[in-house]
Amino acid sequence: MxxxxxxxxxxxxxxxxxxxxxxxxxxxxxxxxxxxxxxxxxxxxxxxxxxxxxxxxxxxxxxxxxxxxxxxxxxxxxxxxxxxxxxxxxxxxxxxxxxxxxxxxxxxxxxxxxxxxxxxxxxxxxxxxxxxxxxxxxxxxxxxxxxxxxxxxxxxxxxxxxxxxxRDQVFMPCRAVPRPPKRLWHADQDKVKACAKAILDKIACADNPIIIAGIEVKRFGVESEIAELSRRLDIPVVTTLMARGLFSESENIDYRGTYVGKGGHRNVFDLVTHSDLPILFGVLLNDTNFGLSADSIDFNHAIVSGDEGCSLGYFGFDGVPLPHLMKQLLAQCKAPKEKKIYDHTVYYEYGFSADEAICKPNDIAILLNDVFKEHGDMWLATDMGDCFFTTLDVRNTRLVAPAFYATMGYGVPAGFGLQAASGERPIILVGDGAFQMTGWEILNMPRYGLNPIILVFNNASWEMLRTFQPESAFNDLPLLDFKAIGDSLGGIGYRANNRAELKQSFEQALADKAHFHVIDIKIEKKVLSKTLGRFVSGIKTMREQPDEE
Known part of the structure; x- marks a missing residue:
């Protein structure tokens, strides 16, 4: 038929x-x-x-x-x-x-x-x-x-x-859809080879090259190739904010962290700023990745390779897709005879204090670092706001987040889709404001056997908006009882009024895989993660600088 x-x-x-x-x-x-x-x-x-x-x-x-x-x-x-x-x-x-x-x-x-x-x-x-x-x-x-x-x-x-x-065409007879083409990218191989040679020639002349990996590395499936190129050329790697989570499963790579300009860790900022050859693979040039520090990279003396082509300072190669280029770079760059072992460790804080102190965002990061160290990394799905910036102080684990477009309401449905696609239990980080938008999707989780652990940053506030416009009364939100919400919608809810209760709640949630869990974490207003604090400070400083004539 x-x-x-x-x-x-x-x-x-x-x-x-x-x-x-x-x-x-x-x-x-x-x-x-x-x-x-x-x-x-x-x-x-x-x-x-x-x-x-x-x-x-x-x-x-x-x-x-x-x-x-x-x-x-x-x-x-x-x-x-x-x-x-x-x-x-x-x-x-x-x-x-x-x-x-x-x-x-x-x-x-x-x-x-x-x-x-x-x-x-x-x-x-x-x-x-x-x-x-x-x-x-x-x-x-x-x-x-x-x-x-x-x-x-x-x-x-x-x-x-x-x-x-x-709707009146749905049941009409139809032929089969043609099979996917063997090649979706078409490139001039001579041009790809010339581009790869030009890149390697520039790298050979550089004293402090640095690879900056962006989101297209993940999208076009060249993460392992970038890691191998880094090993062969002995070049350190950082990721952009959008590409946070890349290389979390790569072994023996000189990974230095996430580049957030002046809003990030100073050692990563200095590494990029002092490089005489930044090599950008798959990086989208936007304000999220470079807004606080676009002037720290001289793009006229950088290599920028992306979806459609590659620029090398003042000249470039059009029509050189990133997957083709990475394959050719590895073909022209042989592996060293001796394997180098890297001991550069990105600093993350461990040692959660389970005491009576009210939780701060960085306490959540430390707790997750301890958990991942003991039990292995887990996927994170995070909304926008300080819950996202908190992940920058979590060890490099697999992550989904709208880092550039920065829409709210992403976290809970993203965790839903992530577990449906992967079968792996994720941790969802969401603010109380974003939860009010789409967090109610937790009611659909039991019918599909989804059991994420949901950490709600509850400060009854649009706290990220408050940092830029503190005088506005609309920043104050109703104080919701997320423990009761979790209980009433088919999961198990907890209330964490201090760090001791947070640890106890998380341990119970981690042990029970039969339900989804909602942990209502009390956080005081005007308390920010370290990274968001630096990020906001950088933006305010930039805005205070007079425009050049």
Whole structure:
């Protein structure tokens, strides 16, 4: 029996590496979700709010490096998910948006349709701003090639795409989607070889080169190649803020930490500032990575290699994809005869004090360092705010966070998507303000057997906003009882009014894998992590400096 359009779409998604769907059904998408449920081609996870769907899919693809699906209905669903997809676009995560849509016959009946905004094309026009390719599957005969094109671009550019399936086309017969092409990147190999040689020649002339690894290293799957290049050339490595968590599983690499400019650790800042050849691999040049210290790197005397090409000071090579370049660099750079053992250890604080003192953000970092040292590293999913900056004082572990786009509401649904994709139990760090946005997704965790440990930084405050505008009354939030929330929504809640209670709560949560756990951590207002304190101080200092004429 010939398969229908929705079945072929699902099989095509699977062939292109998709392993899960996150979604919320709605009337225009009901036929599609019927096929999803009955075909069992891909597992589906249902959530309560469209932004959570997008964040969960984003976190899943950050975990496995392959596309993940965020499926919603037309209009009220799709337009409610724009912000998470903007996050994915800005941070280069290949999320596949699938939206149900009005049937072809409905489009010509002369009536306005419910969920319609300005016109029937409003939704796809909005998504054109935050996706790299789009298609409406209005013709089942053309659909297979259209699906293949869109999915290939999703992977090639590591950015989200948009597929709309009209509800009256779902059950139409359709051919199979063409298999993924063997090569998604096409490059002039002579140009790649010349670029690699030019890079190695510049490195040979440098006294203090430094590799700065960015998020594209993870997105395009060259983390192990960067680590090997560092070993062969004996060059230290730091990551940008967006790439925090890279090299956490790399062995014997001269890893020095995360570069946050003047907002980070002084030794990392000095290492980058004093380098006569910064080598940026896969780094997005944005204010999050360099906003406090763009002047500390002379980009006219740096190597910057990314998705589309490589610049070496005043000249460069277009059309040299990062994966091709890394392969050629290793081909031209032979491994040393003797293996060097690195003893550079990034400093992280250990030794949690389980006393009656009220918790500070850095206490949470120390507790996690102790736990990871004893039990092994765990995945972290973190929201924005001081919970994110606290992770910079946690030993280098695997992490998902919207470090550049900096949206709130990411943490809890990201932890949901992370565990759904990985099967590994994560720790979620979230502020009380961000929890109020999307934290209620914990109610969907028991139905899928998800059991994260959720640490809520509860200061009844928009504390990061307070640091920049302390006089505003809107910074004060209602004091919620997150212990009761955790208990009432199917998990186990705890209240940690001091460090002793935090340790006891965390140990109990770690031991019980049958439930999700919510630990309500009391933190006083105006108390910041060390890293956020430095970051805010740097921004304020920068703003106070007079503009140059």
């Amino acid at each position: 010939k398969k229908n359009l929705a079945e072929q779409l699902l099989l095509g998604l699977k062939a292109y590496g998709v392993s899960e769907i996150f979604g919320i059904p709605g009337d225009f998408a009901l036929p599609f979700f019927k096929v999803v449920e009955e075909s069992q081609i891909l597992p589906a996870y249902y959530m309560s709010h469209e932004p959570s769907v997008g964040f969960a899919a984003d976190a899943a693809t950050r975990y496995h490096g392959k596309p993940s699906v965020a499926a919603v209905t037309y209009g009220a669903g799709g337009l409610n998910m724009v912000n998470p997809i903007a996050t994915a676009y800005a941070e280069k995560t290949p999320v596949v948006v699938i939206s149900g849509g009005p049937g072809e016959s409905e489009k010509v009946n002369g009536l306005l349709l419910h969920h319609q905004a300005k016109d029937l094309h409003s939704q796809i026009n909005v998504y054109k701003e935050v996706t790299v390719d789009q298609v409406v599957l209005s013709d089942p005969k053309a659909a297979p090639e259209q699906i293949a094109r869109v999915l290939a671009n999703c992977i090639r550019y590591s950015r989200p795409v948009y597929i709309e399936i009209p």
